[in-house]
Amino acid sequence: MAQPTLPAPSAPSKKRKDPPINSAFRPHAQKKQKTDHRARQRDARTLSTQTTSKAFHNGALDVSAFIKAREYEITALQQGIQRSGHANNRRAFQQVPKELRRRTASHNAKKVPKRLRRRAEKEMIEDNTPTVTARRRKPTGHMRLRLDTMKRLRALGAQKRAAKDKAKEGKADATGQPDRAAAILPRKPKLKKQPTLAKPPTPKARFRKRQIHKSWLPTHLFHTKRAHMTPPSAPLWRFSIPLTPTQKSYRPTHRAANERGAVAWDMSYIATIALEGREDSIESLLRGLRVDMAQGRAKWKNGTRCREVWIYGRDSKHPIAPVTIIWSASSTVEVQPSSRKRTLFLRMHPSAFTQTWEEVLKMARTAKPAVTVEDLRFEIGSIDITGPGSTEALLAALWPTQTPTEEVSVEKTWASLLGLTNPASLPAGAMLAFDTQDPRLHHPPRTVQPPTSQQEYDNLLRLIAEWPVDRLLTNPVIFDRIARQEGSRLPSQKAINRRKSLATPGAYPEAIATDPAIPILLYTTPDSDRRTQSTWTLLAPWKTIQPIWYSIQYYPLSTGHQPRFGGLNEKRQLAFQRGIAWFPADYPGTDAGWEWEMQERRVRLEEWKKRPKAKRVSWERVDLGGGRRGEVGDGLACDWSLLLRREEAAVAREEGQATTRPEGLAHLPPAHAREVLSNAASTSPSPIDGKLATIRLTLITRGVPQTCARIYRLPRTDIALRKSWLTLLEKPNGNHKHHLPTTVALPKDASPHLLQRRLAQSLLYTAQAGEETYPSCPGEEDLIGFVTTGNFNLAEGKGTGMGCVMLAKVLEDVRSGEDEVRRLCVVRNSGEGIARLGRWEVV
Structure with a gap:
């Protein structure tokens, strides 16, 4: 009997698929072919044809077959033309730049530029695309009542305005002259003896409820449509400030600010305090704020330069904030310098305004003769603009009111700066002041072509070297309160449009005598680094910031781009990439810096709590090497209390009092910190106990x-660990393709050349992060500071950071005299166990 045939045993089932074959050992036929992205266009342009051989049968022409073949080819030609046209065809919403596209663009023609709306509407009709009007929300009963009430109020307001205009016309007809009461200028406001804080301008009725607990910048409506703003319930420094544009802007901002283009910010939230009085009284007040009056005295006191200094409190030795000081030019020469009346502007960050205001008031009360103090926060606004195209954009937006006949003038100097790509080429803190026309008369601005000949560039270099503005000593009109008020009385937009319609086609309206003269003041960043881009700062009356802003934003640069706008994040980004400390985040030793640190701690804690336990860092399990576990201090904060008194800090954290500022923590300005480090041999640690210095950090390794x-x-007690870190300095990580892994042991009978190669590799090879031979992180006793701002630096092409160190802990390394190790440090990210070797320098 034959045995039944059994089926072949099936292969065992696999829960996982086999890994893909390495491409290096894969046969050529199995390699993945590259994607042909133009295959669709090639197929659309390929025409189908038929040979003529089928139309001939035994040498005779088959007419019907010949006609069908030609008909087929003609049809294929017509279809090919249509396919080729549709292959390159793009819809209207695809014609706009990528950063301007929206998901609703294909369903709403209003989301595309005006020049493409008619085409978008046609495409929507052809494709039967549903429009948003068909799904528009119908008003509810409550909304209908509100709309009716608003309609009645508008009608009532229109009737009142019409009655008022009719009464004015009747009065003018009766007297034969227009109403002179409307043309009378208000009297010069008298300053009160007791200085008071400035009140924000009264907003329109429909926006009044939104500004009860905060104020809007002059360009608020521009930014709300294009940027992420501070939350309505959590304003920043009592202002609604744009944080970052809604479109992706990290790399475009870097390119615009350094390579081409320009980036502008509305910095009207920067506070301005005016001091008016005798020159000697103002100087004594500045000395009370511990301002060095000798540095740069000549040009700074004459009012041709601005200067940035640190100010201190009268009763405390702790610094308050960096301020920019701007003197008005001396108008009277025959009067003695000590008795001349001068005006001075103090400009500081809004986070330090309250503290500065109180200190200035204390010293103004004791000054003899008296010094008048005035808060100009909502009277003077400012715009910052940086980048290679910043000067070009300002030249197109600012039109001086007059063209002087003198050979040397501020207006002519300003017009001669066309072609300047970096304001840092000018003298540090250089100032330009003149009156400008209403920017709306020249809107939209037209491209100003930069110079192209070598002679023009030579003239520009000669102008920068001589800088004739220092010899003019013209007093900026912006210091005059009456001039600021008259420059703020801008005509309505309807009047501007009427003048534009009467002008010659293609020409701007001519200036008339009644046009307001807007006083402005331009200055470059004081003490800027010549290696990086500098920044123009424009001061102008508060109400004129908006028209100037629109002229800058809509100016077409000669490079083919438009100036970008930035928010608070972009301001910090560019300061970080240029190696400049940003106040207040990088100065935690000040009151404003500590308040910022507390706010950031709360934000980091909320983000940490939102993550599930499996996705967030467990601070107790952080492996620091050498059997140590647990993060040093609070992992979500720069725990400065840990550096002062570790025992008290631990008790405070247990009791939940870690948010209080540690006693004795203070900040040293950069100039003072450099002086302490240069005289480290003669400086004792006790006077600088608790003092912080801001540093720039660069990693030597990855x-x-x-x-x-x-x-x-670097460890001071563990000598072996210190030497292992110094080994990374001597043999930094490089290309280690040719080293053999140390885990592979050579056989006993290995040839001599293999032994020599292994020995050479052991001498040249540096341990990589994560390996057992990589040095571990130093102990808590070697902690000297924290990183306040860190990220990958696009300008440097590697990771950098800004931080602060305790000066008393770094003096020992500075005194050692070893140049190559005195600025070395070890950096470890919070929540990670791997540390990196770096180098720091005071900024």
Whole structure:
């Protein structure tokens, strides 16, 4: 009997698929072919044809077959033409730049530029695309009542305005002259003896409820449509400030600010305090704020330069904030310098305004003769603009009111700056003041072509070298209160449009005598680094900031771009990439810096709590090497209390009092910190106990420092660990393709050349992060500071950071005299166990 045939055993089932074959060992036929992105266009342009051989049968022409073949080819030609046209065809919403596209663009023709709306509407009709009007929300009963009430109020307001205009016309007809009461200018406002804080301008009725607990910038409506703003319930420094544009802007901002284009910010939230009085009284007040009056005295006191200094409180030795000081030019020469009346502007960050205001008032009360103090926060606004195209954009937006006949003037100097690509080429803190016309008369602005000949560039270099503005000593009109008020009385937009319609086609309206003269003041960043881009700062009356802003934003640069706008994040980004400390985040030793740190701690804690436990860092399990576990201090903060008194800090954290500011923590300005480090041999640690210095951090090896990263000095007690870190300095990580892994042991009978190669590799090879031979992180006793701002630096092409160190802890390394190790440090990100070798310098 034959045995039944059994089926072949099936292969065992696999829960996982086999890994893909390495492409290096894959046969050529199995390699993945590259995607042909133009196959669709090639197929659309390929025409189908038929050979003529089928039309001939035994040498005779088959007419019907010949006609059908030609008909087929003609049809294929017509279809090919249509396919080829549709292959390159793009819809209207695809014609706009990528950063301007929206998901609703294909369903709403109003989301595309005006020049493409008619085409978009046609495409929507052809494709039967549903429109948003068909799904528009119908008003509810409550909304209908509100709309009716608003309609009645508008009608009532129109009737009142019409009655008022009719009464004015009747009065003018009766007297034969227009109403002179409307043309009378208000009297010069008298300053009160007791200085008071400025009140924000009264907003329109429909926006009044939105500004009860905060104020809007002059360009608020521009930014709300294009940027992420501070939450309505959580304003920043009592202002609604744009944080970042809604479109992706990190890399475009870097390119516009350094390579081509320009980036502008509305900085009207920067506070301005005016001091008016005798020159000697103002100087004594500045000395009370511990301002060095000798540095740069000549040009700074004459009013041709601005200067940035640190100010201190009278009763405390702790610094308050960096302020920009601007003197008015001296108008009277025959009067003695000590008795001349001068005006001075103090400009500071809004986070330090209250503290500065109180200190200035204390000293103004004791000054003899008296010094008048005035708050100009909502009277003077400002715009910052940086980048290679910043000067070009300002030249197109600012039209001086007059063209002087003198050979040397501020207006002519300003017009001669066309072609300047970096304001840092000018003298540090250089100032230009003149009156400008209403920017709306020249809107939209037209491209100003930069110079192209070598002679024009030579003239520009000669102008920068001589800088004739220093010899003019013209007093900026912006210091005059009456001039600021008259410059703020701008005509209505309807009047501007009427003048434009009467002008010659293609020409701007001519200036008339009644046009307001807007006083402005331009100055470059004081003490700027010549290696990086500098920034123009424009001061103008508060109400004129908006028209100037629109002229800058809509100016077509000669490079083919338009100036970008930035928010608070972009301001910090560019300061970080240029290696400049940003106040107040990088100065935690000040009151404003500590308040910012507390706010950031709360934000980081909320984000940490939102994550599930499996996705967030467990601070107790952080492996620091050498058997140590647990993060040093609070992992979500720059725990400065840990550096002062570790025992008290631990008790405070247990009791929940870690938010209070540590006693004795203070900040040293950069100039004072450099002086302490240069005289480290003669400086004792006790006077600088608790003093912080802001530093710029650069990693020698790989890695990117993040905010709240820990900064350690090289170990001083563990000599072996210190030498292992210094080994990374001697043999930094490089190309290690040719080293053999140390885990592979050579056989006993290995040839001599293999032994020599292994020995050479062991001498040249540096341990990589994560390996057992990589040095571990130093101990808590070697902690010297924290990173306040850290990220990958696009300008440097590697990870950098800004941080602060305790000066008393770094003096020992500075005194050692070893140049190559005195600025070395070890950086470890919070929540990570791997540390990196870096180098720091005071900024």
